[in-house]
Amino acid sequence: MNGRAIAGGRRRAAGLVALVTATMLPVAACSLAGSAPQAHSSAQAPAGSDENARPQEGAAGGQTAADETPSRLPSAAQLSAARADVAKLSTRRLAAQLVVPRQSGSASAAATALQQQGYGGYAVFRDNLPAGSAAVPAAKAANQGFTRAVEASGRTWPAFISIDQEGGPVTRLDAPLTMFPAAMALGAADDQGLARTVGAASGAELRGLGYTVVLAPDVDVTIGAQDPTIGVRSPSSDPQRVARVGAGLTAGYLDAGIVPTLKHFPGHGSVTADTHVGTVVQPASLAALRQRDLVPFAQLKGAPAIMTAHIVVPALDRDRPATVSHKVLTGLLREELRFGGLIVTDALEMAAVSGRFGAGKAAVEAVRAGADVLLMPADPAAAVDALVAAVDDGTLTRARLEESATRMVATLRAGVHAAPEPSAPGSHQQVAKQLAAASITQISGQCGGKLVGSGISISGGSEVDRAALTRAAQAAGLRTGSGTTVALRGGSTYRAAENAGEAGGGRLTADIVVALDAPYALANDRARVAKLATFGRTPATFAGLVDVLLGRQAAAGTLPVAVGDHAIGSGCGREQ
Incomplete structure (x- = not known):
């Protein structure tokens, strides 16, 4: 692709976001389909990794397709109505409204607690639901129960029923829902319209089950293989790619009637430790953060909600994690970046906060810092008690709690609406x-030609990976068991405490090597024919991989991260 074609593509992306910002049309009223690149008409060499690669786009220059953010922030009238509603709550009920615990126990017991204790909603995880396809009707029934519980408590606004559903390794509900890979796949596609389509599709299926908040998209800017927590959850190491993907997903989720939550402010992709297990320090200067980590948040400041990170940023606050830092949440996010939406904490049960402050004090300090929603305290009742005590002793004012509750209620009313059709599980x-x-x-x-013979011999990955590729190959008429050797590189750089992931293994040698998640190890692998990265392992991903192997579809993506000598933007897709 020549420079003129690249510039034209970027102008189209900018035009889309301006249109989205100006109209915020529902899904049925405008086309959300991203244009998939066409296959090469003839075989050619992939774009190189030096002078031929598309240069990384920094914060200070180049196309910023997300400069104007799709926004559905509450109107003045909605804020006024919410303020009047929360003023009627007792101080205890007001404090409880800000608390969103991890769901525990049965759905009926959780609904009773929601009504009796006055919590704002729940964070729902896979272990709250039965195994297999039974999870879908169970989730829908549970969420209906939570909605009725909030109504029965006299509240006239939606419950904050949230789920982590980023795609890839952070997928709480799998099949029969449509399975999507992690955000790095969207970074490789680098198509803001397609990101919007994906957000609308995933959001519609979640909203159809009764969820009102999705704890996505992840707009962290990864530093690559040294990033142990975010990994493929990040769209890219290029802040502008991340912002474009984030803008598209945000618009799509809003189209679907579900409130998106961008994360993790002020950026978790460039730290080299895991806040699930302890204190993590971000050593970068504020100037470096402005050029990298803060770029997506600054460009997407019209989003309805942002989640905090529990990292310590000495450039702003030498001692306190961002979640409990007034300098970070109020000074930087509210005052400097002018973010007017909902500030949601990352899970307060995580060791980086709970281990230092305890459940009660962590809740109080987060609100003092500027947070609105207290997600998953280690002890929800203790969090409520501490907030009430803080009002009683003057540490917090009741007006401060009302401010956050007003923002929470108004955001839910503004962003939550009935799911557009289709919304049935698996309909996308x-x-x-x-x-x-x-x-x-x-x-x-x-590039663009057939990469395999009449059959393939599959190795590497997990047993599940090999079986999935076997099924996709056989469905396409490609024999398995012998032929061109295809080695799968499994594993993921997402190694958070709750999900240790797989080991990446040593160097692979085969005719074709395929990285299913993070692509970094491809730099040291030996491939006689081709190296490929899929950034996911969904059924659609394996079917698409087979199409590329057979030459039916060219590999249209470009690297969203550097892999050895291959720079961001390298790959056969650059020539399309």
Whole structure:
């Protein structure tokens, strides 16, 4: 692709976000489909990794497609109505409204607690639901119960029923919902319209089950293999790619009637330790953060909600994690970046905060810092008690609690609406296929031609990976068991405490090497024919991979992160 074609593509992306900002049309009123690149008409070499690669776009210059953010912030009238409503709550009920615990126990017991204790909602996890496809009706029934519980308590606004559903390794509800890969796949596609399509598709299926908040998108800017927590959850190491993906997903979720939550402010992708297990320090200067980590948040400041990170940023506050730092949440996010939406804490049960402050004090300090929603305290009742005591002793004012509750209620009323059709679980398989076609990236070998013979011999990955590729190959008429050797590189750089992931293994040697998650190890692998990165392992991803192997579809993605000598923007997709 020549420079003129690249510039034209970027102008189209900028035009889309301006249109989204100006109109915020519902899904049915405008086309959300991203244009999948066409296959190469003839075989050619992939774009190189030096002078031929698209340069990384920094914060200070180049296209910023997310400069104007799709926004559905509450109106003045909605804020006024919410303020009047929360003023009627007792101080204890007001404090409880800000608390969103991890769901525990049965759905009926959780609904009773929601009504009796007055919590704002729940964070729902996979272990709250039965195994297999039974999870879908169980989730819908539970969420209906939570909604009725809030109504029965006299509240006239939606419950904050939230779920982590980023795609890839952070997927709380899997099949029969449509499965999407992690955000790095969207970074490889680098198509803001497609990101919006994916957000609308995933959001519609979640909203159809009764969820009102999705704890996504992740707009952390990863530093690559040294990032142990975020990994493929990040769209890219390029702040502008991250902002474009984040803008598209945010618009799509809002189209679907579910409130998105950008995370993790002020950026978790460039630290080298895990806040699930202890204190993590971000050593970068404020100037460096402005050029990298803060870029997506600054460009997406019109989003309805942002989640905090529990990292210590000495450039702003030498001692306190961002979640409990007034300098970070109020000074930087509210005052400097002028973010007017909802500030949601990351899980307060995580060791970086709970281990230092305890459940009660962590809740009080987060609100003092500027947070609105207290997600998953280690002890929800203790959090409420501490907030009430803080009002009683003057540490916090009741007006401060009302401020956050007003913002929370108004945001839910503004962002939550009935799911657009289709919203049935699994009804967006075509969108998943579209993403696979746009994101699979080839960084060595001939572009656009057939890469395999009449059969393939599969190795590496997990047993589940090998079985999935076998099924996809056989469905496409490609024999398995012998032939061109295809080695799968499994694993993920997402190694948070709750999900240790797989080991990446040593160097792989085969005709074709395929990285299913983070692509970094491809730099040391040996591939006689081609190296490919899929950034996911969904059924649609494996089907798309087979299409590339057979030459039916060119690998349309470009690297969203550097892999050895291959720079961001490298790959066969750059020539399309």
